[in-house]
Amino acid sequence: MKRPFLKSLVVVTAVLILPCLSSPVLSQEEPTYSVWSLWLAGHYTGYEDFHKKIGEFDRGEEGAMPEVKLSYSGYKGDQSWDFFGHFYDPKRASLDLSGRSRDVFSGKVSYRSSYRQRATDLLENLMAREAVDQQNTPGGKMFTYEHENPDADFGYTRHELKTDVQVKVPGSADLTLRAFHRSILEKGDDQKVVSMHCSSCHMVSKSADVDRRTHTISAGVEATAGPVLLSYLGSYRTFKSEAAVPGAFYDTAQHPVNRTLIDEFGSRTVFNGEEVPFGQIPETEKMAHTLKVKTDMGKNGDILGSFTNSRAKNKSAGLEVTGNSGSLKYVVNPSLKTKVIALASLAMIESDEAQIDLPLWRDGLTGGGQDFSWTRYSNLTRTVAKGSAEFIYQPNRKYRLFLSAGYEGIERDDYPYFEAKGKTTKLKASAGGKYRPNSRFWGRIRYSFENIDDPFSPYEQMFERAGTDVLEKLEYNNWYYYFQRDDLRYGSVTNQPSNVHSVELNLNFRPDQNASLSAGLKASLGTNRDTDSLDFERTQLQPQVSASVAPTPMWNLFGSLAYMYDKSNGLAAVAMMDG
Amino acid sequence: MAETEYQNEAVLFSGSVLFLASDRLNLNLSGNYVDSKGALKTGEMPQVPQEVTDNIAAADYDFSSINQYSDLAYAQFDVSVGAEYVLSPRVSLTADATYFDLTDDKGYVYGVETGSFYVVRTGVKIGF
Numbered sequence: 001m002k003r004p005f006l007k008s009l010v011v012v013t014a015v016l017i018l019p020c021l022s023s024p025v026l027s028q029e030e031p032t033y034s035v036w037s038l039w040l041a042g043h044y045t046g047y048e049d050f051h052k053k054i055g056e057f058d059r060g061e062e063g064a065m066p067e068v069k070l071s072y073s074g075y076k077g078d079q080s081w082d083f084f085g086h087f088y089d090p091k092r093a094s095l096d097l098s099g100r101s102r103d104v105f106s107g108k109v110s111y112r113s114s115y116r117q118r119a120t121d122l123l124e125n126l127m128a129r130e131a132v133d134q135q136n137t138p139g140g141k142m143f144t145y146e147h148e149n150p151d152a153d154f155g156y157t158r159h160e161l162k163t164d165v166q167v168k169v170p171g172s173a174d175l176t177l178r179a180f181h182r183s184i185l186e187k188g189d190d191q192k193v194v195s196m197h198c199s200s201c202h203m204v205s206k207s208a209d210v211d212r213r214t215h216t217i218s219a220g221v222e223a224t225a226g227p228v229l230l231s232y233l234g235s236y237r238t239f240k241s242e243a244a245v246p247g248a249f250y251d252t253a254q255h256p257v258n259r260t261l262i263d264e265f266g267s268r269t270v271f272n273g274e275e276v277p278f279g280q281i282p283e284t285e286k287m288a289h290t291l292k293v294k295t296d297m298g299k300n301g302d303i304l305g306s307f308t309n310s311r312a313k314n315k316s317a318g319l320e321v322t323g324n325s326g327s328l329k330y331v332v333n334p335s336l337k338t339k340v341i342a343l344a345s346l347a348m349i350e351s352d353e354a355q356i357d358l359p360l361w362r363d364g365l366t367g368g369g370q371d372f373s374w375t376r377y378s379n380l381t382r383t384v385a386k387g388s389a390e391f392i393y394q395p396n397r398k399y400r401l402f403l404s405a406g407y408e409g410i411e412r413d414d415y416p417y418f419e420a421k422g423k424t425t426k427l428k429a430s431a432g433g434k435y436r437p438n439s440r441f442w443g444r445i446r447y448s449f450e451n452i453d454d455p456f457s458p459y460e461q462m463f464e465r466a467g468t469d470v471l472e473k474l475e476y477n478n479w480y481y482y483f484q485r486d487d488l489r490y491g492s493v494t495n496q497p498s499n500v501h502s503v504e505l506n507l508n509f510r511p512d513q514n515a516s517l518s519a520g521l522k523a524s525l526g527t528n529r530d531t532d533s534l535d536f537e538r539t540q541l542q543p544q545v546s547a548s549v550a551p552t553p554m555w556n557l558f559g560s561l562a563y564m565y566d567k568s569n570g571l572a573a574v575a576m577m578d579g
Numbered sequence: 580m581a582e583t584e585y586q587n588e589a590v591l592f593s594g595s596v597l598f599l600a601s602d603r604l605n606l607n608l609s610g611n612y613v614d615s616k617g618a619l620k621t622g623e624m625p626q627v628p629q630e631v632t633d634n635i636a637a638a639d640y641d642f643s644s645i646n647q648y649s650d651l652a653y654a655q656f657d658v659s660v661g662a663e664y665v666l667s668p669r670v671s672l673t674a675d676a677t678y679f680d681l682t683d684d685k686g687y688v689y690g691v692e693t694g695s696f697y698v699v700r701t702g703v704k705i706g707f
Contacts, residue, residue: 041673041702050694054655054681058696067700119689125648463580466628534582559594566587572622573580574642 034074041067043088052119060117060155065089078102091115091157107165118154118190123147123203140257145203156188156210174224178233184214192246192279197272199265200251208279209243229294234287241281249275267362282316301332319352321380339392343406346385351378353414367477377414379456385409388428400434402446416459425453432504443507448500455496457531462491463573493533493571497526515549538568581622583646589615603665610658617651652684663704674701 044064047055065088072083084096092115098108129142161183169175188210196202220233252273253265266272288310295303307326313319325347333339354376362368388406406428415422432446465488468480502524510516521543528536546560595609624642661675676699683692 036707037704038707039673039702039704041700043698043700045696045698047696048694050683050690050692051696052694053683053689053692054679054694055696067702119692121688122690124690125688533580554599556597557595560592562591564587564589564591567584569582569584571580572583572619572624572645574624574645 030077032074032076034072034076037069037071039067039069041069043067052117056117057114058117059089059091059115060153061089104168104170105166107163109163110161112158112160114158116155116158118156120147120152120154120191121193121205123193123205126203128201141201143201143203145205147205149205149207152189152191152207154188154190154207156186156190159183159185159187176222178218178220178222180216180218182214182216184212186210186212194248194250194278196251197253197265197269199253199256201256202251204248206246206248208246210241211243212239212241212281214239227296227298229292231292233290233292235290236285236287238283238285240283243281245277245280247275247277264362264365267365267368270358280316282314284312284314284316286310286312299333301330304329304331317354319354321349321351321378323347323349337394339394341390341392342388344387346383348383349380351380353377361483367474367479370483372483375418377418379412379415381413383409383411383413398435398437401431402433403431405429422454424455427451427453440510441508444505446504448502448504450500450502452496452498452500454530455494455498455528457492457494457496460492461489462493463533464488465490491533493531493536494528495536495538495568495570496528497536497538498528498530500524500526514551515547517545517547519543519545534569534571536569539565541565581624581642583622584620585617585649586620587615587617589613605663607661608659610656612654612656614654615651616653617649619646619649621646649687650685651687654682654684656680669706671704672702673704676700 042064045058046062051058051060067089068085068087070083070085072081074081079099079101081099082097085094087093091113093111093113095111096108097110098106100106123145126143126145130139131137132139161181163181164178165180166176166178169177189207190210192206192208194204194206196204214237216235216237218233218235220231222229222231224230250272252262253269254260254262255265288308290306290308292304292306294305297303305326305328308323310323312321312323325345327343327345330342331339355373356376357373358371360368361370361372386406386408388404390402390404392400392402394400406426408426408428410424410426412420412422412424414420428448428450430446430448432444434442434444436442464485467488470487471480471484473480474484502522504520504522506518506520508516508518522540523542524538524540526536526538528534542562542564544560544562546558548556548558550556591611591613593609593611596607598606598608600606622642622645624645657677657679659675659677661673663671663673665671676697678695678697680695681693686692
């Protein structure tokens, strides 16, 4: 895997350097500067007890390791180069190279590698066992688990390569071409857990290879014509996992204690008693085009407009998401002391529906034969409209006041059901000010309020009432199955607030050049009293103070202290074993 | 089903000291400390209806400890000390050590994750 990286690195580095080398020979009078720095070192890493959490991004190996840093910075005439390389250990290294030739060419290339240790989910916190009587005598129905690789050390290495090249077209000071590339490769192994069907209440931990590859390339052009600035950027991204799709043998569906009734239990599952691939990571690609235009209309303000078209495709499932969005921003100064910023945007997203084909449920058995094949419509299909305006008033250098109001409307075509056009409407307002009486002190405060009408929530299916009186039986069958119980289900509870009040305060004091003190507070209260099962409330507080002081040129001290508090209420519901 | 509360608190402290002991020697000391806790409040679970216990007798309806299911308590700190001694305008020696420590009082999905590690480094820096 490293070879393509090295090849890419060499190619990109050559692209970066060649334009500089091809520049005209410089005269000896041109200013020249260069400085090299080499750091040769070694480090020793040691562990105590469990190290995969505290050392999550360490290599996970004890022992001594040589370490090297090399840096260079220099210029000659109007050409400059910078280089920095760091080898920490075989799994962690970095390299940065940048260059500039006159004002025509500039480029950067960088490489980073890192390692992530992954701890193993022990599955020990999952416990359930039936009692055969009210005295809690244990029965045979119980949750079980197993680890196929109990001593595995999961983890993967991440390689990231980025390049950014910018060229001003010779002879034209107003046309700039830009190209960008980014590749992320992750290779190693990780834990995957297979959850068997309900009848066996069994989970299996397996090891799975990790080989994820993400590549992004972008190219664009920017041109200026008088007061108008135009730009285009096209971007293409792919993601693919080259690791083999793991497989697992799914337990035979049968009575969990007696190991009988295989036809009955098996007829309720799509697959059982066979090897099945699982945990497949879909191959995806995304193409996006963005056009931007900015006009400077002098006293009449600036207008910035943008339009983006994107298409994301899940190639494994053959599903697409397309999006078109546009935005306008208008900034104007009605007077020397006032400023208005207005924003408007519209986005339309369409996601393919997925066809879920299922075998007939309990096919051939009494009361069975139902076809539950269905079409899954995505709540991502939606139209989002936003608008806001901010008014800023600054009578003099000591004060600044601001006031803003905004609207956001979301219409989901097929949520909570097909063609339902469920809507969420947000109204926002904020006000605040900044005060700077002198160069030693400044403070800022902002209060915001947001009202959300019908925030996103599950739709009337969260809980189930006890009993069967309201249910209708199937013909020739006295059992009640899950699909017959819709009349018992209720609950649209959500942890999304319908009203949010928030305050942000910052105070800064700088008595002299050698000391500074700052304090801040963020606080918010979100509530939702519109749901049928819960009066939701969430409180967040985050005060912080920090100080720095340099009492003499020899000493420099810094300290900060922060506290975070987050409390919310919710509902605890316990699933009943055996239905 | 019962109403409950989840509360999460964290205290974060960080500090650093730089000291230029002489023209040739500079020292640095820095550290970070985070103490975070998360806990569910005990909920008053409703009495399981007779209709349920009659039909699903084989179950233990003791909910007294479900509030502990998501309790978390971590204390994590790191401290680093370093020195650089300038031998000449182009050559200097460096030495530093960093210690990381995590105390996990509520082992959860991954078990008790208490542990630590340290890194000790020395080197020579050459400028040219």
